[in-house]
Amino acid sequence: MKRKAIMKRPLILLFFLLLIIKVNAAVVDTITVYSPSMKKNIKTCIVIPDGYDKKGKACPVLYLLHGYSGDYKNWVNRYPIIKELSDQYKMMIVCPDGGFSSWYFDSPVDSSFMYETFISRELVERIDFDFNTLKSTLGRAISGISMGGHGALYLTLRHPDKFGAVGSMSGGVDIRPFQDKWDISKRLGDIKQYPENWERNTVINMANLAKDNHLAIIFDCGVDDFFIKENRLLHQKMLDLKIPHDYIERTGEHNREYWTNSIQYQALFFYQFFSKN
Secondary structure: OHHHHHHHHHHHHHHHHHHHOOOOOOEEEEEEEEEOOOOEEEEEEEEEOOOOOOOOOOEOEEEEEOOOOOOOOHHHHHOOHHHHHHHHHOOEEEEEOOOOOOOOOEOOOOOOOEHHHHHHHHHHHHHHHHOOEOOOHHHEEEEEEOHHHHHHHHHHHHOOOOOOEEEEEOOOOOOHHHOOOOOHHHHHOOOOOOHHHHHHOOHHHHHHHHOOOOOEEEEEEEOOOOOHHHHHHHHHHHHHOOOOOEEEEEOOOOOHHHHHHHHHHHHHHHHHHHHHO
């Protein structure tokens, strides 16, 4: 009997340790943000790190944009690792709905698509109003996959007063070779009829906007991705313009497996940016 009692003690101690040890767990919430520019409500998923305090230390924010045909739930549902990254790096992660095929433009041919205004102004203002965030470019980063990678770079190059760090994962950084795909022509008009819309709104032609504005830039692409050529050309253009940036190629295609890996590298990059500043 005495021996059995001794054997039970470690189990009892373990039970009480489990009761007192706090397990880190990010909170996932969904809010509805009204867009005055589009006159509609837009859902946004927010990952709040463990330890966040409304009256405590201000929290940096990483905005993550989904790809073509996605929505606000994609990042949390398909890449649950972002909850761990939010806790690990103590950053809030905001995942807005960017529409089925907005490409994050303020469309010059369809006034019902004003996602540039929504993300860069309306959403940022709402997040900073509702939450205890670092309300400057030193506390804001943005990235995304595919269409969202294009969107992150596009929005940051056009609004360097909003985001201090930017990333792209398998981004469509030059949309011109894909004039018949992914509804881009619905957002910019037919390339033969509106060539200036395509030239003015493709990221690779906007690279010079990053010169001398001190952005922290990271983008990557899998070597078997159909966007690899465009990413290599953007990398070379930034080298020619002497724009500091991190560019990575690794084994992979345009798929979830690649992006699950990629977001971990980019989250570390953004954490280092936030920590340095």
